[in-house]
Amino acid sequence: MDTTIIKPNLQFELCVTQMMTSEELQILTLLYQPIIGPQAVSLYITLNTLANKSSSSLFTHHLLLQVLNVGVEELLALRYKLEAVGLIQVYVTEENHHLTYYLKKPMQSKAFFNDGIINVFLNLKVGNSDYQQLKQLFIQDIPKIEGTNISKPFNEVFDTTVLMQSSANLEASPLPQHPDGQRGVKLELAFDQELLFALLKQFGMDEQLLSDKLLDQINKTAFLYKLDEHELARLIFDALDSDGFVNLDTFRKQAKQYFQFLNKGKPIEVVEMPKINQPSPGMDEEKVILSKEKQLLVHLSQNPLDFLRFKQHQKEPVPADRQLVEWLVLDQMMPDGVVNVLVDYVLNISDGRLPKQLVEKIAGEWQRKEIDTTEKAIAQVRATLKAKQKRELEKTMPAAKKVYPKTTRVVRQEQVPDWLKTANQPKQEKKQLSEEDLQKIERMKKLQSQLLNQKG
Known part of the structure; x- marks a missing residue:
C-alpha cells in the first residue's frame, strides 16, 4: 500500500498518551503555528479533541474532511506538516493496511528554542524582532531570594538500611518509553558520516570527540x-x-558566517518541498512509468539558473557558469528544458564542471539536429550514451571476439549511427540478443539512471 494515499472511507486509529496542557497549547499556538500554519494546527487540535471526546479510537478520514472543510490532497499536505515538526507519527501495517496516527506532544519551550532547526525556522518566518518577543513570553524568571540555602539533601534525610533487606527492591522500574518517543524535528543524515570521520582524522581529531548529541547538532547545521x-x-x-x-556555539557561529560569506550576506530562505504526486496502488506498470516520466519533465522544465542551483545544493553558480547558461537561453534561444538536460549531461560526464568549449560544441550539435523539446534532448542523451557505451565495450572485448566474418549485415550495422536507425532494425536486433547484448543494455540503463537521477 502506498502510505501517501488516503480515501474518505479509509479508517484510522488514534493513539494519544496524554492530553495537552494549557502551556503546551500556548506553545502550539505561538511557536508552531507560524511555521506550519493555522490549518495544520487545527488538524492537530481536532485529532486531540477526537481522542479525548470519543470512547472509540477508530475514525474515518471523511470525518476530518468535513470538520476541517478541506479536500483529500489538502488534508494529506496538512498531515505532512505535522509529521515534519514531530507532532504526529503515522504507522501502517502490511497485513491489513491499518493506519495509526500517534499524536506527540509539542516540545517544551526550552527544548524548542534550543532545537537548532525548528527555532531557526520560526526566526526566519516571523523575523528576529518578533522572534525575540515570542522568546521573552516563554522565559521563566528565576526568583531572586536573599540568604543562604540550608535545605537538607536527600541522603541526609533518607537511608538505605531498610531497603537492603530485599535486594529486589533496589531496582526501581522506570516509566516505559515508546521506541519513537523523541520529541522535536527528525532529520535524515545530511552528510556522509564515514567521510566526515575520515577527514577529521586527517586533522588529527578522534571521532569519539563527537557525541551523538553533537553529531545531531552538526547534522542540523549541515542541513x-x-x-x-x-x-x-x-x-x-x-x-x-x-x-x-x-x-x-563557536561551530554554529562560524557555519553561519561561512554561509553568509558564500552567499554574499543573503539570508536563509524557508521553502516547502515541491509536491510530487505518488502513483496510486492500482496503477499498472506502464502508467507508473508514464507518471515518473511526467515528473521528470516537470523537474527539468524549471528555470535553468534554479536548476543549476539545485544541482549545486542551492549554492549560487559561479559567474562563468551563470554566463554560460544565460548564453544558451538568451543568445541560442534554447528552451529551458533543453538547457537543463544539456547542463545535467555535461555535469555528469565532466565531474561536476561545465567546460565552455564542450557546452558550446554540444549546443551547436543539438541546434543542427533541431532538438527543441525536453523529450528530444533526453532521447539524444540516451542515444549518445548508448553509442559511447558500445564503443567502450568493443574496446574491452578480446581480440579473438572482434574478428567477425565480413558479412553484409555486420558491416551495415556498424556504419549506421544509432540516431539514424530505422524503426525496423530494433526488432531484428531483439531476436538475436545475446548475453553480451543484455549486459550492454544493463550498463546503459545504469548510465541513464545516473544522468537523470534527481533527489528527493
Whole structure:
C-alpha cells in the first residue's frame, strides 16, 4: 500500500498518551503555528479533541474532511506538516493496511528554542524582532531570594538500611518509553558520516570527540547551511577549544558566517518541498512509468539558473557558469528544458564542471539536429550514451571476439549511427540478443539512471 494515499472511507486509529496542557497549547499556538500554519494546527487540535471526546479510537478520514472543510490532497499536505515538526507519527501495517496516527506532544519551550532547526525556522518566518518577543513570553524568571540555602539533601534525610533487606527492591522500574518517543524535528543524515570521520582524522581529531548529541547538532547545521563533509570538517576543527573539545556555539557561529560569506550576506530562505504526486496502488506498470516520466519533465522544465542551483545544493553558480547558461537561453534561444538536460549531461560526464568549449560544441550539435523539446534532448542523451557505451565495450572485448566474418549485415550495422536507425532494425536486433547484448543494455540503463537521477 502506498502510505501517501488516503480515501474518505479509509479508517484510522488514534493513539494519544496524554492530553495537552494549557502551556503546551500556548506553545502550539505561538511557536508552531507560524511555521506550519493555522490549518495544520487545527488538524492537530481536532485529532486531540477526537481522542479525548470519543470512547472509540477508530475514525474515518471523511470525518476530518468535513470538520476541517478541506479536500483529500489538502488534508494529506496538512498531515505532512505535522509529521515534519514531530507532532504526529503515522504507522501502517502490511497485513491489513491499518493506519495509526500517534499524536506527540509539542516540545517544551526550552527544548524548542534550543532545537537548532525548528527555532531557526520560526526566526526566519516571523523575523528576529518578533522572534525575540515570542522568546521573552516563554522565559521563566528565576526568583531572586536573599540568604543562604540550608535545605537538607536527600541522603541526609533518607537511608538505605531498610531497603537492603530485599535486594529486589533496589531496582526501581522506570516509566516505559515508546521506541519513537523523541520529541522535536527528525532529520535524515545530511552528510556522509564515514567521510566526515575520515577527514577529521586527517586533522588529527578522534571521532569519539563527537557525541551523538553533537553529531545531531552538526547534522542540523549541515542541513540549514547546505554544508558538505569537507566544509564541516574544517568548521569542526576550527571550533576546537583549548582543551581539544568542539565548542558548539563557536561551530554554529562560524557555519553561519561561512554561509553568509558564500552567499554574499543573503539570508536563509524557508521553502516547502515541491509536491510530487505518488502513483496510486492500482496503477499498472506502464502508467507508473508514464507518471515518473511526467515528473521528470516537470523537474527539468524549471528555470535553468534554479536548476543549476539545485544541482549545486542551492549554492549560487559561479559567474562563468551563470554566463554560460544565460548564453544558451538568451543568445541560442534554447528552451529551458533543453538547457537543463544539456547542463545535467555535461555535469555528469565532466565531474561536476561545465567546460565552455564542450557546452558550446554540444549546443551547436543539438541546434543542427533541431532538438527543441525536453523529450528530444533526453532521447539524444540516451542515444549518445548508448553509442559511447558500445564503443567502450568493443574496446574491452578480446581480440579473438572482434574478428567477425565480413558479412553484409555486420558491416551495415556498424556504419549506421544509432540516431539514424530505422524503426525496423530494433526488432531484428531483439531476436538475436545475446548475453553480451543484455549486459550492454544493463550498463546503459545504469548510465541513464545516473544522468537523470534527481533527489528527493
